[in-house]
Amino acid sequence: MxxxxxxxxxxxxxxxxxxxxxxxxxxxxxxxxxxxxxxxxxxxxxWKGADNIWMDNPRNASPAWVNLLPGINIPETIVVDSAGQPGIKTITPIAAETKTVDFRLGFDYTYGEFPKEINIFFTAQYEEIPPHLDLIWHTPDGRSISLDSQTPKHSSTYRVSQSSRLQRRTGGLTPHIGLLAKPGSKPEVPLQGKYELEIQGLTFEEAADFEVKLVVYGHVHGLAGTDHLRxxxxxxxxxxxxxxxxxxxxxxxxxxxxxxxxxxxxxxxxxxxxxxxxxxxxxxxxxxxxxxxxxxxxxxxxxxxxxxxxxxxxxxxxxxxxxxxxxxxxxxxxxxxxxxxxxxxxxxxxxxxxxxxxxxxxxxxxxxxxxxxxxxxxxxxxxxxxxxxxxxxxxxxxxxxxxxxxxxxxxxxxxxxxxxxxxxxxxxxxxxxxxxxxxxxxxxxx
Amino acid sequence: MQNNVLLEVNNLKTYFEMKKWGFVSIGHVRAVDNVSFNLKQGEALSVVGESGCGKTTLARTILGLYRPTSGDIVYDGKSINEFSKGEIKAYRAQLGYVQQDPYGALPPFMDVRRILAEPLIINGVKSRQEQEKLIERALTDLKMTPVEDFLPKFPHMLSGGQQQRIVIARAKILGPKLIVSDEPVSMLDASVRIEILQLMRQLQEEYDLAVIYITHDLSTVRYFSERILVMYGGKIVEQGPVQEFLDNPSHPYTQALLEATSDPDPKNAETFKKVPGGEPPSLLNPPPGCRFHPRCSYMIEGLCNREEPPDFIIKENHSAACWLYR
Amino acid sequence: MEKNKKIFNVKDLCLYFQTKRGPVQAVDQVSFSLVCGRTIVFVGESGCGKTSLARAILRLLPRNVHTYSGKVFLNSINIMALKEEVFRKEIRWVKAAMVPQAAMNALNPVIKVEEQIAEPLLVHDLVQTKDEAHKRVVEACRLVGLPLDFLGRYPFELSGGMRQRAAIAMALAAKPDLVVLDEPTSALDLLTQANIMNVLKRIKKETGITFILITHDIGTSSELADDAAVMYAGQIVEKSDAAHFFTEPLHPYAEKLMASVPTLREDKELDFIPGQPPSLLNPPSGCRFADRCHKRFDKCVYEPPFLEVKKNHWVKCWLYE
The missing domain is CATH 1.10.3720.10 (MetI-like)
Known part of the structure; x- marks a missing residue:
């Protein structure tokens, strides 16, 4: 000893x-x-990353602590999920089993850079007929852009950034840039302020319901960042x-x-x-x-x-x-x-x-x-x-x-x-x- | 008389083969060459000689650490030549061994308790209580009290004298009848030497131990042994009772040894010592005849340099291997 | 040369070593003087500072020196005050040489004996030509009894006794006034030891060189001693001429030490000193031997003075106040 x-x-x-x-x-x-x-x-x-467990993460994102460095403000990932907010849905029956389900998912965008990508995830409960959704993007300056209508399966993804139809609507810009760009800016800069995603849904079954999750991917993530598989x-x-x-x-x-x-x-x-x-x-x-x-x-x-x-x-x-x-x-x-x-x-x-x-x-x-x-x-x-x-x-x-x-x-x-x-x-x-x-x-x- | 002889060494030879290129034999180092003597129960025998005279090899052969080349060692009536490997191990445990360098003789990574317990564990003393009892007795015998103070110490925390006492305690913990001590105090300071030697003497008397005391220091011999045996070039040149030996040294080599030993005396500064020059013989190619003859001033031409001298009786129990006494 | 001239004088010599646990007082306030041509023997147990004293005198210091102070006079020059360069050039080996412990094993195995003995002469420019060097080497060899045919050999071809003679010859070749011998015979066989002692005795008689002999072997030390000193825990506790020293030591430590030396020629009551010397890290403030002393009394808690009790007989003990 x-x-x-x-x-x-x-x-x-x-x-x-x-x-x-x-x-x-x-x-x-x-x-x-x-x-x-x-x-x-x-x-x-x-580490195996099965079942899309990493879907909320951006690809190849730097560690989030780079934002602590002075003068750097890189977008972080923004996730807005209807599942976590009971009572935001406005449900109106219009026919025997048909209802409209309306709500808005809002977020503040304060970064000087565009997000890495935007995805919208849907989960729906239904027996036979899936719900039908219209999606409208409201910008802080009052413009509304309608996104592609969706008929989500039990679980599906709308890859906003990859939608070529949307790209046409946003003036040829990649959608996640087009949706957030300040009108008329060249090169594009993001418009800061409160954005809203309006969902106008129609369900056709008594027990049918759906949830929407909007993910605006940032360029940084977590303590250590992410790899190519998110x-x-x-x-x-x-x-x-x-x-x-x-x-x-x-x-x-x-x-x-x-x-x-x-x-x-x-x-x-x-x-x-x-x-x-x-x-x-x-x-x-x-x-x-x-x-x-x-x-x-x-x-x-x-x-x-x-x-x-x-x-x-x-x-x-x-x-x-x-x-x-x-x-x-x-x-x-x-x-x-x-x-x-x-x-x-x-x-x-x-x-x-x-x-x-x-x-x-x-x-x-x-x-x-x-x-x-x-x-x-x-x-x-x-x-x-x-x-x-x-x-x-x-x-x-x-x-x-x-x-x-x-x-x-x-x-x-x-x-x-x-x-x-x-x-x-x-x-x-x-x-x-x-x-x-x-x-x-x-x-x-x- | 015959029945209390504990150890009998007969014509013992321990040679080491010298090899060239790892396989060609170029001869033998005759470290112990035809040595015979007896040791009685309870007797202390000094083996004196200079370095390289074979005294340490003799000790190790007696301890069963080297196998003799020829000859016989009879311990307690049994010849060790007939022992199997396991019996040799058991035989070794019956003898105590005290080495020259106390610090080197103790494993530096064990504490005193462990050091003393090792021989007990190896030799079948399994019960913890029994071990504690024996360790305590061994330490008390060597005046290492209070025992509890020493048990947890490591060798480097002890003084040289204390280390040597642990070595002696370890040598006697199994209750041997014979202790072989190879220069037990030559590395200690003058002021503690006597203490150690006196302790060994006390143990010897208390337990009726036989002791082989190997030394190069003739001046301690008279105080700690009854009989003396002088070795030169692998052979015994003279043996006898201590007092007789000191009064009447017979072999020219023994005489030289005595002459060379200085007592503290201011008169020493005025006289020169009459000692032979030269070096001890090579054990690989020893000179023919008497091994001391090249250095001996009494050399008889044609005899000493030709024929090996046998033991000549000088007096009862006192013999010298020298042609002067033919 | 004047017969009673003091050639060597040490005053308050201190040598402390720096260790992790503090300074070790290896040599503490040592003072002594030496008359030309006499040999002084320092005896003491291991760790008493006798080797450090030798090193302090010749300034052969290790790197971890804490304190090195005092005065050393050689032929009335304070050699402590000399610069290292001057000391090395003019004193060491030239005026004062040393035969270190186990010197025989310190010879360079790949240099022939002759070159080795001549080395200090050449380094110090004491000789101009090779012939001159050879002459000095031969002279030194004759003095130590080294057969001349050994000069062409390498050290490993020589026996221990012969190597030791070569090492002594190396110290003598430059004809120094003072030679420090540190345990010159301790690793040798008895007969060889006696032979070397004979050699040293003869050198002393023939040349009048002053020796400082350092040894733990009290019996052997009497072979060469004119004066003797006992060291204990870094200090000299007694110093006198040999006649008094070996027959009637005064200091209790010296007395006990003498009683612990077994003798061949007489049967005496042997004694030993219980306990151990104190640590030199924090030596006791009073008499350093007090703890083990059989004659200690109240005053021993104070440091005893070094008193001249009789003529030339100095003792550091309160008993003789």
């Missing part, structure tokens, strides 16, 4: 270690938060943290422990066993790791667990050269001889006398090795052998690259996962190097 206390006291003297450790703590906190806030299955489902990148950035940490930790632990054990066995028994361990070590040193991962990804499975297993298998012997040198020294230690004298067996000596001796010197290396595996996972994802279902940082990077994010100016898409990778690496490196100075005092400057 006192040793741990001493180590903590030592750490306090290295600001880099403190910074590194705090970042690691934050990453761990984020991981725990991610796992609790967004359980695994939900995260996977969200998915909130926050899911991947949040969930990428526990995955990156778990992957690298398991990989680092696995490679270290096996390397240690094999080296210890080789050194302790000597002879042909030592030879075998050394030859295997040399063999793994010359094996080209990256192509092997890619092949495993292509032919076996792209599951992160399979890749993890491959990483560990490939580095079973990787550390043993360094450990061997240490063990050769420790093997001659007097306390080992003493242990032999009081009857300790081979396995006890290896596990309780040889290995614990080098653990302190190993911890720094272990900590600095963690980011290597974080980067490895990201690199593999970038090379297209990332896990197909898991939201990881590497996956985000890979998709950003595949969709020409940088070319299209979606810097946030690349920068966010890259920065996360970078600070993770920096944090572990800073912490590890400081630990190295603490555990191996010879490296300390005088």
């Amino acid at each position: 006192k040793r741990i206390a001493n180590t903590i006291r030592d750490i306090k003297e290295y600001p880099s270690a403190l910074i590194g450790l705090s970042i690691i703590m934050i990453l761990i906190a984020v991981s725990i938060f991610a796992v609790i806030y967004m359980p695994y299955h939900r995260a996977i489902a969200l 998915r909130d990148l926050l899911v991947a950035l949040l969930w990428g943290t526990p995955i990156a940490l778990a992957f690298s930790l398991v990989a680092a632990v696995g490679t270290t422990i096996f390397g240690l054990i094999f080296a210890a066995i080789g050194v302790w028994y000597g002879g042909w066993l030592d030879g075998l361990v050394q030859r295997l070590t040399e063999l793994t040193m010359i094996l080209p790791a990256l192509p092997i991962y890619i092949m495993v990804g292509l032919f076996v499975s792209r599951s992160i667990w399979v890749i993890l297993l491959t990483v560990i298998l490939l580095s079973l012997f990787s550390g043993s050269k360094i450990y061997r040198a240490m063990f050769l020294q420790i093997k001659e230690a007097h306390y080992i001889e003493a242990a032999r004298a009081y009857g300790a067996g081979d396995f006890r000596i290896i596990l309780r006398y040889l290995i614990p001796r080098i653990i302190p010197t190993l911890i720094p290396g272990f900590v600095t090795a963690i980011p290597i595996f974080v980067f490895l996972e990201a690199s593999l994802a970038l090379l297209g052998v990332g896990d197909p279902v898991l939201p990881t940082w590497g996956k985000v990077l890979s998709e950003a690259q595949a969709n020409g994010a940088l070319h299209m100016g979606h810097y946030y898409w690349v920068l966010q996962p890259a920065v996360l990778l970078l600070i993770t690496g920096l944090a572990f490196a800073a912490f590890g190097f400081a630990l190295d100075r603490i555990f191996n005092p010879r490296l300390r400057g005088l």
Whole structure:
């Protein structure tokens, strides 16, 4: 216990270690938060993006916090839904089972830029005959533009921005520009003020009803923005943290422990066993790791667990050269001889006398090795052998690259996962190097 | 008399093969070459010699850490040559081992409690209570009280003397009949050396232990052992009871050792020591005949450099391997 | 040369090291003087500051020095006041040399013995030609008993005793006035040790060089000592001539230390000192030995003065006030 206390006291003297450790703590906190806030299955489902769950999000939107920068006012997404506002509907029966259902969905548009796109979503309840809807767009300056009439199915979408008929009516402008443009402005600027979408509906059944949701897509979304599939990148950035940490930790632990054990066995028994361990070590040193991962990804499975297993298998012997040198020294230690004298067996000596001796010197290396595996996972994802279902940082990077994010100016898409990778690496490196100075005092400057 | 002999070493040889390029044998290092002696129950025997004379190899062979090349070690009536690997382990546990460097002899990552519990756990003392009892007794025997203060300490928190006491406590915790101590105080400060040696002496008397005390320091020998055995070049050159040995050193090498040992005496500054020059022999290619003959001023040409001297009896129990006494 | 000239005088020498937990007072207010041609022996247990004293005298300091103060007079020059450059050029090796601990293992394994012994001569421009250097090397080798045919060999081809002789020859080649020997025989075998001691004794007789011998081995120290001093916890607690020192030590620590040395030629009652020396980080304010002293009394809580009890016999203890 006192040793741990001493180590903590030592750490306090290295600001880099403190910074590194705090970042690691934050990453761990984020991981725990991610796992609790967004359980695994939900995260996977969200990332898969089935059932149009992301339909309210704009495509390729920057993170919303860019609006906090002075002088920037980029449109955010505006959603107006009749379902959330009971009592706005004016229902008038006009025939036996026929009713008119009228209401208006209003919103204030205060941005200096046009929205990214406009969609209107309908949900309708009916037995046989769907309701019929006329849609009229009221601008702040009192103009009314009628949109395409709709006969919504149980669930349907009117893609305003893609309606070519509407485009003709708005003077050849893309509808989401035409509908909001100040008349006569060239180039077009949006007219600010209160817009209304008037819905004049006709239902033909006693129990029939419908709801309308107007979505005026902005250019920014959420904390992390969205990708080309309208998915909130926050899911991947949040969930990428526990995955990156778990992957690298398991990989680092696995490679270290096996390397240690094999080296210890080789050194302790000597002879042909030592030879075998050394030859295997040399063999793994010359094996080209990256192509092997890619092949495993292509032919076996792209599951992160399979890749993890491959990483560990490939580095079973990787550390043993360094450990061997240490063990050769420790093997001659007097306390080992003493242990032999009081009857300790081979396995006890290896596990309780040889290995614990080098653990302190190993911890720094272990900590600095963690980011290597974080980067490895990201690199593999970038090379297209990332896990197909898991939201990881590497996956985000890979998709950003595949969709020409940088070319299209979606810097946030690349920068966010890259920065996360970078600070993770920096944090572990800073912490590890400081630990190295603490555990191996010879490296300390005088 | 014969029945209380605890350890009998007969014509013991421990050689190490020297290899060139990893496989071509270029001879043997004769670290222990034809050594015979007896040790009685409760007796303290000093083994004296300079570094490289084979005394540490002798100790390790007796402890079962090296297998003898030939010869026999009989402990408590049983020859260790006939032991299987498991029996060797059990045999090792019956002997206590105290090493030279106390800090190196203690695993730095274990606390005192753990260090002392290890031999117990390994040798089947499973009950926690039993362990605590034995640990407490071992520490009390070595005057490490209050025991609770020392149990949670790590070796680096202890002084050299305290570390060595832990090493001794560990050596005797299993209740051995024989303790082999290899230069137990040579790395300690003068003021604590005596304390450690006196503690060992007390333990020896209290528990009727046999002790093999390996040292290069002749001046401590008279206080802590009954019998002495001098080794040179892998062989015993002289052995006998301490007082007789000090009064009547017979082998020229022993005489040189005694001459070279300084007592604190201001008169020393005025005289030169009569000691031979030269170096101890190589154990890989020892000189023929008496191994000391190249440095010996009494060398008899044609005898000492040809034929190996046998043990000549000087007095009862006192013998020297030197042709001067033929 | 005047017979009783004091060639060496140390006054209030302090050497503290900076550590993370504060300054370590390795050498604290050490004062002593030395008459030309006499050898002084410093004895003490490990960590008492004797090696630091040697380094402080020759200004061979590590980088973490906290305090380095006092006066060191060599031939009436305060060498502490000299600039590093001057000290290095004119004092170290030239006037005062040192044989460090385990010097025999400090020889450069790829340089021949002769070049190694000649090195300090060439560095300090003490010789102009190679012949002259060779002459000085041969002279030094004769002094230490190093056979001349070893000069062409490499250090690893020599035995420990011979390497130690080479290391001593290296210190002697420049004919310094003062040589500090730090545990010159501790890693050697008994017979070799005795041989080296014989060599040092002969050098002392033949050349009149002043030696400062630092050792933990009290028995061996008596071989060379004209004067002797005991160090405890960074301070000198007793200093006298050898005759008094080895037979009737006055300071309780020296007394006990002497009683703890086993002797070969007589059977005496051995004693030991319980406890451990104090930490040099925060040494006790009074007498530093008080905690372990069997003769302590009220006054020991104050720092005792270093008193000349008899002629040339100094003791730092209240008992002799």
